[in-house]
Amino acid sequence: MNHQKVCDLMSDAVVRVQRGTPFKEIAHLLQEYDITAVPVVDADDRPVGVVSEADLLQKIWGGESGAPAPGAAPLPEGTKASATDAAGLMTSPAVCAREDWSVVDAARVMARQNIKRLLVVDDKERLVGVVSRSDLLRVFLRGDREIRTEIIEEALLKTLDLAPSAMQVDVTHGHVILSGRLPDHVSVPALEELCRGVDGVVAVEFRTAGASGD
Structure with a gap:
């Protein structure tokens, strides 16, 4: 099945900073852009x-001068608590995605990686966007009619x-109900797996013709 691509869901208005x-x-x-993180790029926008x-909050518990909090162990040189610019504060390397990745990828x-967002790069490794967990969840906002048509x-x-007449397909709030009789060459698990691969599907249920009341 053809899943939506990262380029379809990402935001291309990305606030970015340099190492310095x-x-x-x-x-x-x-604070100004109401964001929780910012990518750091080099001179080529990579x-x-x-x-x-x-990363910034480590400055607070470490003290403005990089000194450890009362009772804490001494901080080693080069810690984020003592950093003054993006180069010292950043988590590196950046975890990136390609524009043509599917939402599943x-x-x-x-x-x-247990992260909330992915930086999106083009074929030259340049930053072109960012995609977040909430962006990916937008696939579940697809309408039932659109889901049914794709199935x-x-x-x-x-x-x-x-043939479309071989199977009745009903979709309600992303819940797919399939009713009918399958030919011998098609298994129920295979059909259900195909339907679950459609973006926006929450659950799939198969009913034989008898069970659906036909």
Whole structure:
């Protein structure tokens, strides 16, 4: 099935900073644009890291001068608590996605890396956008009619070579109910798996013709 691409969901208006951007300027940018992190790019606009609110907050518990909090162990040289610019504050390397990644690819990397957003780069590794968890969840805002059409045209017709009349497809709030009798060459698990691969599907239920009341 053809999932939506990262380029369809990403935001291309990305606030970014350079390695030498001062601490306070980064803090102002996060507040001004109501964002929780900002990518750090090099002179060619290639991402080299990310500075988040959590990175900045280390300055507080470490003290403005980088000194440890009362009772805490001494901080080693080069810690984020003693950093004054993006180069010292950032988490590196940056985790990036390609524009042509599917929402499934992006979600898998976010889950594996336990991060809330991915920087999106083009084929020259330049920053072109950012995609967040909330962006990916937009696939579940697809209308039931659109989901039903894709299941019929892509799963039944193109993939399984079934006539639309062979299967009744009902979709309510992303819940797909399939009713009918399948030919011998098509298994219920295979059909359900195809339907679950459609963006916006929340659940899939198969009913035989008898169970659906026909």
